[in-house]
Amino acid sequence: MRLVVGASPHIHHEENITIMMGDMLVALIPMVVMAGVYYGMRALLLIAISMVSSLAFEYVYTRIYGKIATIGDLSAVVTGVIIACNLPATVPLWFPVAGAFFAIIIVKQLFGGIGRNVFNPALAAIVFLTVTWPGIMSVFPLPSKALSIFGSQEGYTTNETVLSSLRQGLLPNVSYGELFWGSRAGCMGTCAALVILIAALYLFYRRLINWQIPVAFLGTVALFACIFPRTPASAGRPAAVLYELLSGSLLFIALFMATDPATGPISAFGRLAYGVLCGLLTVLIRRLGVFPEGAYFALLLVNPFSMPLDRLAWKLKVKKGELLDERK
Amino acid sequence: MNENSGDLNEKAALEESAQAEATGPAEGAVSPQAAGEGPTASELLALLRRGITARNPVLVRALALAPVLFVSTTLKNGLLLAGVTLIVLILMSIVSSLIYTRIPAYLRAALLTLIAAAFVTPLCMLSNTAAPNVAASVGIFLPLVAVNGIFLSRAEHFDGDARLLPAVIDGAANGLGFALAIILLSVIREVLGSGMLYGRVLPGMQNFSFSFALMPAGGLFALAFLIAIVQFARQNRQRKEQKSAGRDRD
Numbered sequence A: 001m002r003l004v005v006g007a008s009p010h011i012h013h014e015e016n017i018t019i020m021m022g023d024m025l026v027a028l029i030p031m032v033v034m035a036g037v038y039y040g041m042r043a044l045l046l047i048a049i050s051m052v053s054s055l056a057f058e059y060v061y062t063r064i065y066g067k068i069a070t071i072g073d074l075s076a077v078v079t080g081v082i083i084a085c086n087l088p089a090t091v092p093l094w095f096p097v098a099g100a101f102f103a104i105i106i107v108k109q110l111f112g113g114i115g116r117n118v119f120n121p122a123l124a125a126i127v128f129l130t131v132t133w134p135g136i137m138s139v140f141p142l143p144s145k146a147l148s149i150f151g152s153q154e155g156y157t158t159n160e161t162v163l164s165s166l167r168q169g170l171l172p173n174v175s176y177g178e179l180f181w182g183s184r185a186g187c188m189g190t191c192a193a194l195v196i197l198i199a200a201l202y203l204f205y206r207r208l209i210n211w212q213i214p215v216a217f218l219g220t221v222a223l224f225a226c227i228f229p230r231t232p233a234s235a236g237r238p239a240a241v242l243y244e245l246l247s248g249s250l251l252f253i254a255l256f257m258a259t260d261p262a263t264g265p266i267s268a269f270g271r272l273a274y275g276v277l278c279g280l281l282t283v284l285i286r287r288l289g290v291f292p293e294g295a296y297f298a299l300l301l302v303n304p305f306s307m308p309l310d311r312l313a314w315k316l317k318v319k320k321g322e323l324l325d326e327r328k
Numbered sequence B: 001m002n003e004n005s006g007d008l009n010e011k012a013a014l015e016e017s018a019q020a021e022a023t024g025p026a027e028g029a030v031s032p033q034a035a036g037e038g039p040t041a042s043e044l045l046a047l048l049r050r051g052i053t054a055r056n057p058v059l060v061r062a063l064a065l066a067p068v069l070f071v072s073t074t075l076k077n078g079l080l081l082a083g084v085t086l087i088v089l090i091l092m093s094i095v096s097s098l099i100y101t102r103i104p105a106y107l108r109a110a111l112l113t114l115i116a117a118a119f120v121t122p123l124c125m126l127s128n129t130a131a132p133n134v135a136a137s138v139g140i141f142l143p144l145v146a147v148n149g150i151f152l153s154r155a156e157h158f159d160g161d162a163r164l165l166p167a168v169i170d171g172a173a174n175g176l177g178f179a180l181a182i183i184l185l186s187v188i189r190e191v192l193g194s195g196m197l198y199g200r201v202l203p204g205m206q207n208f209s210f211s212f213a214l215m216p217a218g219g220l221f222a223l224a225f226l227i228a229i230v231q232f233a234r235q236n237r238q239r240k241e242q243k244s245a246g247r248d249r250d
Helices: A017-039 A041-064 A075-085 A095-109 A121-132 A162-167 A176-181 A193-205 A212-227 A237-246 A250-257 A268-288 A294-320 B007-023 B041-052 B065-071 B075-102 B105-130 B132-141 B143-147 B149-157 B164-194 B216-249
Strands: none
Touching (some): A017 A075, A017 A193, A041 A075, A041 A095, A075 A095, A075 A250, A095 A121, A121 A250, A162 A237, A162 A268, A176 A193, A176 A237, A212 A237, A212 A268, A237 A250, A250 A268, A250 A294, A268 A294, B065 B075, B065 B132, B065 B164, B075 B105, B075 B143, B075 B149, B075 B164, B105 B132, B105 B149, B132 B143, B149 B164, B164 B216
16 A cells, blocks of 8 residues: 655645635734834834845746745745844845845745745744854844935844843843733744734644644743753742743744744644753754854754654554644 | 676676766777777776766765865865875776685775775875975874775776776876865865965955855855756756657657
8 A cells, every 4th residue: 555645734724825824914914113112213114125036036936936826825925024023123225125035935835835845934034144144143133214215224223132131140130020911022023922912822822833833832831940040049940931931032933933833743642842942952052052042943853853753652652552633 | 807707797787887877879888898808998988987977976976075074175186185085086996806706705995995905095195295384284084995885886886807907097087076066166265264265365356255165164155056967967968868769769
């Protein structure tokens, strides 16, 4: 007998990809709004460039290779918005174009198109931009509307983020309110913790994301922050946990990127193990790695393990003699 | 040494005939043991071409990928490694075609590696004095030519029952194929990565830098694209040959 594995997600559902991606876009709108509020027209321009270039690359590739046109399913738009959300507002205007090219052409289409990609395209694009132009990707502006729309952004950049303070063992110079509202130096759309949580609740209500991956991911990071705090001892352990969880883009990555249905596992055990692996690697890379935000690299490293983890979950189930009922 | 034919001989002969079917008509087949008379010049030429193109050690058979990926960041590095590998491959093909079937099977790999190390060591010393900077940046992969996968695979599949001349030609062809791959890759990566070629800044690319090309990940991508292009060309050619064969039958 010949078994053919179709492209994931392997779940029958009345909805189709367009509706899923439309929901995803609705959930991403608050991030775009926050980016516009904090960084003005510059941020909106970068997001627009990212969306349009993602769509354009998708269209050109499917056109050249005579494939079914997939620009209508909105997945390229979602990829574009997620890439832009994870950029600092001071990047040059061609930056999202480079990211979109890498995401759509190399990571998504060359691996076979939507659902067949091993790596999350937006995530791979961010990692590609980070390792290729580390100087541009590691300086962040403080939220201010004074960013010039088309010019260079020399005067507004700062190297000091919550992550860099944590790395030096200092108490970050940011209040909890600023952390929750996102008015701190960081990526355009991934700082406002409260907004991200509300958008994620909407996605969870629409059953687009699962709870296992984010809970295991964030829980592992929180556990390590609690046991080995990076803030000074006088600040107390709750502060260490909060700063570790709400710094960088961790919340956005755990809720919006780790839960990607195409690259994540589908069994409950697989999802929990996937999240724990992500969390462990995040902690290790944040502490010992070169780049401050380890969550991107951690998730990219764990992405290819989603299929083996599902297989492991299946084996464990069979050993217990239970039926294979993943969806309850 | 053609008398020592055994299972290995048959295996190699089968492989060669399969190869001949894929590449050309049967009478042009490159047989390592042309019984009686020596190989003709056209056979040797076909052997040379085959090692560089259809059985390129890096781009088709995916051997010795680690040194290729690590070293091919600049053209100087690539040229040094290509030169050393080419010389060692030629010398090793002489040695292994002379002694391969005379040593017991369990000793072959170890003994050949030892002999290769004896060839590589003086070449390492030579390049350390002639071009110390380049040799330093090639680093551990220069002595590691001694455990290169290419000549072990060649000794196993070709030299064992080949005459001296075809073995040397095949060794040189494999060396040239390796050199072609690593030089192509290092030109691509050096130009893209730093805007330079052979250590000189290219005109109009003074401030150009795309450091991703110099990283191992970028090297893998570049190699993957090269292999994809080679496979595309091979498939095109096979399709064309099938078409023309079909026409002949009609």
